[in-house]
Each structure stands twice: as C-alpha cells, then as structure tokens.
Amino acid sequence: MSGATIGLLGVLCLFVLLAIRIPVAFAMFLVGFLGIVALNGTKAAFSLLASETFTLASSPELVVVPLFILMGNVASITGMSRKLYDAAYAVVGHIRGGLASATVLGCGGFAALSGSSVASALTMGKVALSQMERFNYDQRLSTGAVAAGGTLGILIPPSTGFVIYAILTEQSIGRLFLAGVFPGILLLAMFILAITVICWLRPEAGPAGPQTGLREKAGALLAASPIVLVILLTIGGIYGGWFSPVEAAAVGAGIVIALGFATRSLPLHRLWAAAKDSVVTTATVMLILIAAHLFNPFMALSQIPAAVGSTILSLDLGQTGTLVLILAIYLVLGCFLEGFAMLVLTLPIFFPIILNLGIDPIWFGVLTVLTLEMGLISPPVGLNVFIVKSVAPKVPLGQIFRGVLPFWLMMIVTVGILIAVPQIALLLPNTMMR
Numbered sequence: 001m002s003g004a005t006i007g008l009l010g011v012l013c014l015f016v017l018l019a020i021r022i023p024v025a026f027a028m029f030l031v032g033f034l035g036i037v038a039l040n041g042t043k044a045a046f047s048l049l050a051s052e053t054f055t056l057a058s059s060p061e062l063v064v065v066p067l068f069i070l071m072g073n074v075a076s077i078t079g080m081s082r083k084l085y086d087a088a089y090a091v092v093g094h095i096r097g098g099l100a101s102a103t104v105l106g107c108g109g110f111a112a113l114s115g116s117s118v119a120s121a122l123t124m125g126k127v128a129l130s131q132m133e134r135f136n137y138d139q140r141l142s143t144g145a146v147a148a149g150g151t152l153g154i155l156i157p158p159s160t161g162f163v164i165y166a167i168l169t170e171q172s173i174g175r176l177f178l179a180g181v182f183p184g185i186l187l188l189a190m191f192i193l194a195i196t197v198i199c200w201l202r203p204e205a206g207p208a209g210p211q212t213g214l215r216e217k218a219g220a221l222l223a224a225s226p227i228v229l230v231i232l233l234t235i236g237g238i239y240g241g242w243f244s245p246v247e248a249a250a251v252g253a254g255i256v257i258a259l260g261f262a263t264r265s266l267p268l269h270r271l272w273a274a275a276k277d278s279v280v281t282t283a284t285v286m287l288i289l290i291a292a293h294l295f296n297p298f299m300a301l302s303q304i305p306a307a308v309g310s311t312i313l314s315l316d317l318g319q320t321g322t323l324v325l326i327l328a329i330y331l332v333l334g335c336f337l338e339g340f341a342m343l344v345l346t347l348p349i350f351f352p353i354i355l356n357l358g359i360d361p362i363w364f365g366v367l368t369v370l371t372l373e374m375g376l377i378s379p380p381v382g383l384n385v386f387i388v389k390s391v392a393p394k395v396p397l398g399q400i401f402r403g404v405l406p407f408w409l410m411m412i413v414t415v416g417i418l419i420a421v422p423q424i425a426l427l428l429p430n431t432m433m434r
Helices: 003-019 024-040 042-057 059-075 080-092 098-114 116-134 141-155 160-169 171-180 181-201 214-239 247-262 267-301 305-314 320-332 339-356 361-375 385-389 399-419 423-432
Strands: none
Touching: 003 024, 003 098, 003 267, 003 305, 003 339, 024 042, 024 181, 024 267, 024 339, 042 267, 059 080, 059 098, 059 116, 059 160, 059 247, 059 267, 080 098, 080 116, 098 116, 098 141, 098 181, 098 214, 098 247, 116 141, 116 385, 141 181, 141 361, 141 385, 141 399, 160 171, 160 267, 160 339, 160 361, 171 181, 171 214, 171 247, 171 361, 181 361, 181 399, 181 423, 214 247, 247 267, 267 305, 305 320, 305 339, 320 339, 320 361, 320 399, 339 361, 361 399, 361 423, 385 399, 399 423
16 A cells, blocks of 8 residues: 555544544544554654654743643633723723624733633633623624634734644744734724624614713723733733743733732632643643644655645646635635644645745744634634533524624635735734844
C-alpha cells in the first residue's frame, strides 16, 4: 500500500473519529501514531511521540496560554466582565439597539482579557441576555449579538488561536497579537454597524434602553477603568516593546488577581476554582498541540500535503485567487470541524503554498483565524451558538442561527476588506516589531 493511500485512509479515519465525538487530541494521537507505525515503523513512532511531547511541554512560549486563560477566568469570576458591560451600556444603552451594541463592546473588552471565544460568549450571555429580554429585544438580535460578539475572543489579542497558529507555523506570537488589533476593532465596528442597520429596518427589534445621566456614565466608566487599564497595559506593553507576550500575560494575570484581592471579590476558594479551570483548559490545548506534532509528520511521510500543494499551484490562480480558494475551503470545513482541528489538519498543506507564493504568513494568520471565527457561528457545528443556547434554553436553535446571519455576512465583508487592504493587519507588526 502506497504512502498516499495510507495517508488518505488516515484522514478518513480521523474524520470518522471526529464525527463520533472522539476528542480532537485523542483522535489525532491515534491516527498519527498508527500512521507513522505503518509508514516508518514502531520505533520511529515512539521516538517521535517522546521527543515532540518533551519539546512542546518545555517550550517557554507556551507559558502565555495558562497565564492569559487564568487572567480571563479571574476576570469572569470576580465580576469584572460585568463592569465592562455596564460601562458600555451606560454609554450606548439609551440608543436603539444600544443593549446589543453594548454586548458586542463588552465581548470585545472581555476578549482582550480572556482570549477565548467560548468564554466570551458564555460570560456575556449570562450578563446581557436577561437585560435584553427585559427590554423586549428580538430574540434573534439578542442571541445573535452574543454568539457573534463572542467570536471576537479568538481574534482580539491575546488569542489562543494566534498562539496555536504561531506554534504550528513557527511565527512570532507577538507579531500575530499586534496584527490582530486593528482587524479586531474593524470586526467589532462591523458588528455594531449590523446592529444599527437591523434596528433601522426593524425598530422593534432593539428598543432603546433608559437614558443614563452624566454621573451614571462617569461612575460606570470609572468602575471599569481598572480592567481597561489592564488591557491597555498588557497589549500596549507588547506594542511598546516593554514586555514579551509571556511577560505581558504574567503582568496581566498578576494585576487582575491583585485587583480581585483588593476589592475582596476574589476569596481563595474562587481563585482555586479559576486556577483549576485554567489547568483543565491549558491541558486541553497542550494535548491538541502535542497530537498535532504527531499527526503532521504522518501527513508529511504520506506525501499528501505536497500532492495537494502541487495541485493547487498548478491551477495558476495567482496570489489572491489561491488565497481566496484556501479561505473558501476553511469556510466549508468550519461548518463541520472545530477550529483547532482545522488548523492542525490544514496548515501542513496550506502553509507551504502560502510561503511559496510569497504571501505574508502574519497576514495569512489573521485571515485564517478570522475565517475560523466564522465556523464558531456556522451551522451545523457553530459552537458559540450552542453556548448561547445553553444560556437561553427557551430560544429555538433555528432562531439563534438566523440571528447570527447578519453578523456572519459582516465577517465575510471584513475578510474582503483585509484581503484588499493587508496593511490593516500588517501596520502594527511591521512598524513596532522589525
């Protein structure tokens, strides 16, 4: 049996395992290990398993993952995320659709603390959905805003999506974080534009909330200012060259914990719960990365990435055409696969093509992560949609999927803008980290 045939059978087995809900890491472990055994022998498979596990586990760059996850968990458990929402609500809640816009803004702020789309959707859903129900918001708009706003967690730095992309492609985590700033702000603005258009066409979808006075606005902004300062310090520290990403994560986590103790909102049992949750999430990410470094050599030995790459290059679509084709494939895969699994499966195939065509890998990383976000609200998987469903069990799943459609279209528009104007993503990393 040829290497290509074994590789295709391995990919097919992986899809079957994922379809029957085997965890991504275990599925890749099994297929990758057995594939290497079939192609290169048992000794090579065990040797690679041992070496890759040790190399990744001892990688100092990966320290950024548990620290940023801990920062987000502490911010959530101490109610800091609620203060972000309250500040946004005080500023824009009185306009039509203002509560939905405040939700998106709150999701953006929480994304800059947690780096997790699922955590952003879950936390802001608990905070915002009851408020929007109270003011008779259309269920499609309210749930759609939470599900879509949560996707900002994988784009606005710090982002676990960028960390995994950086590890798999050997790119700079700091450059990727900086590259995500302006695209994240652009996407946030596009979501607010979608809410504004919906409420202009259907005013009953997002009734205006109560007017807040200047004193209330100032009070809400003041209450949220410590969290805003943490965000500015961590991301601004990377931007200004004061911190490495790992140092920024440590500073951010330390300050958030200190704030929790200072405000007496973080008793030891809550800190312990946040730490345990961070360990579990970090272990999940590490298992996926170790499995990826076992699965990718199997793919390389099978020669499938080289064959697919040659086929795509032979189409002679040019830089833009090839890029659009790859992103379209991601878009389709996003309807069925979890985002990290997509990165692991496809980067060994697509990344060499990108380098061969001279496409900037940082720019490609931003476009890839943004496309992965779309999978979080695309049927039938749509992880963020199911998260919102768990928070709002009375809302039919079909209503939530219809609610995210305008935001999904805005993500398509954002991808188009970033393809047309790469400097939106590349300006910060190219000027601040040469």
